[in-house]
Amino acid sequence: MNSDLALWGVFLAVGVGTFALRLCFIEIHGRWRIPSLLSRSLRYVPASVLAALVLPAVVYPAGHGEFVLNNPQMPAAIIAAGVAWFTRSTLLTLGVGMAALWAFKYLVASV
Known part of the structure; x- marks a missing residue:
């Protein structure tokens, strides 16, 4: 009790x-009144939080504690980051990133 x-x-x-x-x-x-420098820096908080959440899942797949070289998520993430950098399109980044991930998973499974 x-x-x-x-x-x-x-x-x-x-x-x-x-x-x-x-x-x-x-x-x-x-x-x-929030200072302008603090206001500008707070705009980057969502992107940095998203990166902090996504990066461990990409680098350490399935919760492994070690770096795996045949991880298909890393090259797919690099390609998606390049598409995002050059196009600034969220939908195109998601589409190309998923297509690259599926392609790399197929290549790793077939080898």
Whole structure:
């Protein structure tokens, strides 16, 4: 019984803390002026978070802790990055990247 009460207390504290953190940014947003340098640098946060999420899955497939040379995801990712760099088209990048991945997986499986 005591551990259940402590667990609910932790849930309540985390919920109140999360609400307070989000509320303070909403309340401060109208009152403070964000410096232009910080505002420009915050534009790169989504891309860097996406890269931090995708890169380990590409470099270490299936959660392996070592670098694998016959990994078909790496050349496909390099080709997709090149397409993204030159065309700036999300749909074309996804299409070419998936086609390259399937082609490299077929080549690795057939060898």
